[in-house]
Amino acid sequence: MFPESTKAGYTFEDYKLTADWLLSQTEHRPLIAIVCGSGLGGLADMLKDQTVIKYSDIPNFPQSTVHGHAGRLIFGNLNGKPCVCMQGRFHLYEGYPIWKVTFPIRIFKLLGVQTVIMTNAAGGLNQDYKVGDIMLMKDHINMPGFAGNNPLVGPNEEQFGARFPCMSDAYDRDLLKLARKMGAELGYSDFLREGVYCVLGGPSFETIAECRMLNRLGADAVGMSTVHEVIVARHCGMRVFGLSLITNLAVMDYESEQRANHEEVLETGKLRAGQLEKLVTSFVSRIEHNNNF
Ligand code: HPA
Numbered sequence: 535m536f537p538e539s540t541k542a543g544y545t546f547e548d549y550k551l552t553a554d555w556l557l558s559q560t561e562h563r564p565l566i567a568i569v570c571g572s573g574l575g576g577l578a579d580m581l582k583d584q585t586v587i588k589y590s591d592i593p594n595f596p597q598s599t600v601h602g603h604a605g606r607l608i609f610g611n612l613n614g615k616p617c618v619c620m621q622g623r624f625h626l627y628e629g630y631p632i633w634k635v636t637f638p639i640r641i642f643k644l645l646g647v648q649t650v651i652m653t654n655a656a657g658g659l660n661q662d663y664k665v666g667d668i669m670l671m672k673d674h675i676n677m678p679g680f681a682g683n684n685p686l687v688g689p690n691e692e693q694f695g696a697r698f699p700c701m702s703d704a705y706d707r708d709l710l711k712l713a714r715k716m717g718a719e720l721g722y723s724d725f726l727r728e729g730v731y732c733v734l735g736g737p738s739f740e741t742i743a744e745c746r747m748l749n750r751l752g753a754d755a756v757g758m759s760t761v762h763e764v765i766v767a768r769h770c771g772m773r774v775f776g777l778s779l780i781t782n783l784a785v786m787d788y789e790s791e792q793r794a795n796h797e798e799v800l801e802t803g804k805l806r807a808g809q810l811e812k813l814v815t816s817f818v819s820r821i822e823h824n825n826n827f
Contacts, residue, residue: 546693552594553644560585562609564618565823567642571654573803577811578619581610596634598622613819625758627737636685636766643770648823650767655799656755656778659748660729663780666806667725670713671705671776674761675732675753685762686769695769704768709775716816729754731778733761739794745784779806
């Protein structure tokens, strides 16, 4: 028996109920899910033949509380591929338990999704990075996980996956290769990077000492999302591709006058949004799926 405090609040039947309800609301049968990060919700607007469903109308679904996150699921076709977009995600800093943060990911699995594309806004720790760079996620560091805050804590939900899922292949290498290729074809090589994303709980931004430490530990970018979702997606066998928009540079120097703030994050999102959308759209059209994935 697991102690009461570690019990996840959703049963398999809860996930199933939500997924079945969604399937009854739309004819779309998505193979790809796209999670839109802060300021990147515009991606969802690119979908054709949309079915739009507000989180507040979906049984069991948490509500998005952050400025820059709309709070809607959008079903539709992106470049001919059936997709579902999360316009607005959930974060630990909103006060949600971690199993609520990742609830939509298991719903995607039950909808038939095979590939999840994660996007986020992140602070650049790598000294070579510039504001506006797009970082393809090669790996992650799960800082809350070091302290036991992992979305898979508690009884294992066997219908979704194994007790001890592997994470050394979390970010699909074929998809990374494809994204690299698409980026080069689009002429984005100057601002396309590849690196390690570190998640923290937030909502306070990092201190200078924390940024220095994270950089020395091998993180290239820091943010407050994505990793929990990636873990749950991998647990249930979906392929993952992630990209971070570097919206600000982490302050590493006591002489610096720079201060991280959410407005800057949203502004940079607007500046680079068009190119990021083009990258994701071209990428999606080239992802291959098969019936027995
Ligand atoms: N730190 C944490 N999260 C972030 C940042 C940052 O500098 N920028 C965007 N999200």
